Amino acid sequence: MRRRILPALVACTALCIPALAWSATAPADAIKYRKAVMEAMSAHVGAFMLLNFGKVEHEGHLKAHTAALADLAAQAKVLFPAGTDTGDTDALPLIWKEQEQFNKLLTDLETSAGKLRLAVQSSDKPGTMAAFKQVGEACKGCHDRYRKADD
């Protein structure tokens, strides 16, 4: 009997703690976090432009910003949990109705931001601009369909 309880406890702990942690995130906090990450990504892009066009020069910063952007982009899918379609958010409910199409755009973002990081790491200027264009396409494509227009 005791031998069965222990694995059951272990399994329960392993399964339940993340589930509990998940359910403990209030939708309002998930939305705040999403906004914070979106603003962080946009700030990295803003900094990227200033550096890339030679308006400011700081050794290593271009790599830092594009690496951070790629890391955040690769983890962007978790920013849209169910139940965060209402409240203080510009994310449109259509996101949760078109999950497949929406996730495809996030995959495009991950891929293009990854290419941007690599191009910057290898000092490939044309590759950098081409990848940046693709990052833009992914961002615009998503904002166009899934973000509330300014009002």
Added chain:
Amino acid sequence: MAASAGLALWPGQAGAADRAASVERGRYLVQAGGCLTCHTADRPDATPLAGGRALETPFGTFYSPNLTPDRATGLGGWSDADLGRALREGVAPDGSYYYPVFPYPAYTGLADADVAAIAAYLRSLKPVRQATPDHELPWYLSSRLVMFGWNLLNFSAGRFVPDGARGAAWNRGAYLVRHLGHCGECHTPRNSLGGLNGSRELAGNPAGPDGEKIPDITQHRDTGIGRWSADEIVMFLEYGVLPDGDFAGSSMSDVISDNTSRLTPEDRQAIATYLKSL
């Protein structure tokens, strides 16, 4: 045999090369004129320029016509003069008036050579048989004759005249912004009749197409883009990226994809030069 007979119809190699150059130039102008965005239906498999997009306005829903050279449903058989009159005067070959959802009040400034190139390009397209649905309009607009009166109040025809006191880039930018690119159609506020308020050029439109709020793009530092550098304007037109690193969504995203990102770097720079002067 067929090939040589066909060749005999052309007035020589130089003529064919000119025609090809004109078609290519027309393709560029059609992009810079934003024709694709409205004249392509809003579905993934839509044929470019075959029309059918629903344009919702405060005056009703308009459906963009088919610009491919199909005789029954498109522009098949139109002469350069027909296209020039449509673009610059808002009048169809049968004498009927277009509604100003079609930006002829902006296109009126187009140069003759540009109209001819656009005509050559449109004629080079594959004809697509695709009928355009009828506009859905309130009773008081159902007669196109109403537009005769509207034109008297809100429209003055006239080619673009370069300003000799300004440089070439400024003049090119003015031509692109005011006429070919018709930026004011969305960015300039309208009066109650839907005419553009010329004294508030590009100052934004709180009730733009599809109910969107269209931003002020004058040099006003608080409400407009006065804090943007010319480089930032160029970057925005090419990549859709705002100076703070955000990316434009909404209707401007289509304008960037279909139009401004495909312009030459010189033309984007010219637009920035013009906008910085406002």
